[in-house]
Amino acid sequence: MQKAVRLAGRITEWDDAKGYGFVVPNGGGDRAFVHISGFPRGSRRPVQGDQVSYLPGRDERGRLQARQPKLAGRPAAPAREASNVPRTVIGLGALAAATALVLAGPAYLAIGLAYLVASAIAYLLYWADKSSAVRGGRRIAESTLHLASLLGGWPGALLAQQQFRHKTIKQPFQSVFWVTVVANLGMLAWLVYSGAAAGLPA
Incomplete structure (x- = not known):
């Protein structure tokens, strides 16, 4: 079985309030939906223009998604804490x-x-x-x-x-x-x- 290949791309749109955006692969191609929940726990919040690597996939409606995204190109900033509320x-x-x-x-x-x-x-x-x-x-x-x-x-x-x-x-x-x-x-x-x-x- 062929192993899935990670793609490198750039976040071209990002709505931080809603926690999602879109990434376009380097060299061109269809944009993929990316959600904050897919990033590794503890990583910083993405911003528009960030370079990322991801696994291409599709949701149940056939729409392109960026799965298991990881920030690349810049050292990670300290993770933003949700809150100290127990x-x-x-x-x-x-x-x-x-x-x-x-x-x-x-x-x-x-x-x-x-x-x-x-x-x-x-x-x-x-x-x-x-x-x-x-x-x-x-x-x-x-x-x-x-x-x-x-x-x-x-x-x-x-x-x-x-x-x-x-x-x-x-x-x-x-x-x-x-x-x-x-x-x-x-x-x-x-x-x-x-x-x-x-x-x-x-």
């Missing part, structure tokens, strides 16, 4: 609290279940969006991801962000995400202290 710890802690509400009795059963279900939905949405990004398929709107967090799915979103290394570096997204977390906790506090939570159907 997403896994916060997410698991919140889910443990939601589970405790479910087990505590009927008073807060609905709230606990709502957080667990919304977190599962948010986790699946992030997984689907990450998978689509890697394949070059249709993405899930960021507003949908934020809505899932606002409605109580933020613990699952935190776990998905960490596990899939998705949406952790994009600062505008993270800023809105944490606003949804604060807003959701604010709604929870109102439900508890107003006594409205106790009136929810069990």
Whole structure:
């Protein structure tokens, strides 16, 4: 079986906010889609004009993709850290609290279940969006991801962000995400202290 040959090319377009762009092989040829998730973990963020090597491939729709891309030509700059937020710890802690509400009795059963279900939905949405990004398929709107967090799915979103290394570096997204977390906790506090939570159907 013939071994795949890596090509050398240059990134001609790059959208750092969305984490993808296009690479054209040196000497000419068809451009290939390239996504940030394909680069080795710890490498710096690509920029337009970077030289890269990659394996040519195609997605399920037959579109050309640059797989396993590696930066070339310049020494790698220090990797940009996603953040120091302990997403896994916060997410698991919140889910443990939601589970405790479910087990505590009927008073807060609905709230606990709502957080667990919304977190599962948010986790699946992030997984689907990450998978689509890697394949070059249709993405899930960021507003949908934020809505899932606002409605109580933020613990699952935190776990998905960490596990899939998705949406952790994009600062505008993270800023809105944490606003949804604060807003959701604010709604929870109102439900508890107003006594409205106790009136929810069990």
